[in-house]
Amino acid sequence: MNHYFFMDRGHGDILQRRVDDPGLEGMATTLTMWIGVWPRFYILQVGDSRCYLLREGRLIQLSRDQTLAQDLVDRGVFRRSEAVRTPLANVLSSALGGPESAPVVTSMLNDWNNVGLLCSDGLTKHVPDERIRERLSSMTSAKSACENLLQDALDAGGTDNITVIAGRMVRQDVA
Secondary structure, three states: OOHHHHHHHHHHHHEEEEEEEOOHHOOOEEEEEEEEOOOOEEEEEEOOOOOEEEOOEEEOOOOOOEEEEHHHHHHHOOHHHHOOOOHHOOOOOOEEEEOOOOEEEEEOOOOOOOOOEEHHHHHOOOOOOOHHHHHHHOOHHHHHHHHEEEEEHHOOOOOOOEEEEOOOOOOOOEE
């Protein structure tokens, strides 16, 4: 499987649009994609949109924010708590259509009880991980979990685009 096909195509399309329309200079975007091929799943990620996994009641952030602030945290310059308050938290170090596009692919074994969450930073800027964990742990449907998380982000200020996609692995052979 060529994990980079979708990313390369999107990156190229954005770069071409910027050539075709100079008014779009600086246009870029993030991408976080979940590909399930049982018994594994793959996460392709570029930028600061996130992927979480709820496994056995524990929320695990599978992706790494590709921002200048996170780069400085990784180098020991900032503590994570400091990084979220700096303007560098909003500066992408990797993005589709940006000067640097460095996708990361993560592969993991899947489990029928896992819950996956893909989301933009519009959610994570306003909703703490513990609240996300609570919502996913108590979800009765993916739709209701997404609606509740969206409302949590809006209630907390909602200053950015908010994208939320949740899903649970369901066996097809069980009646």
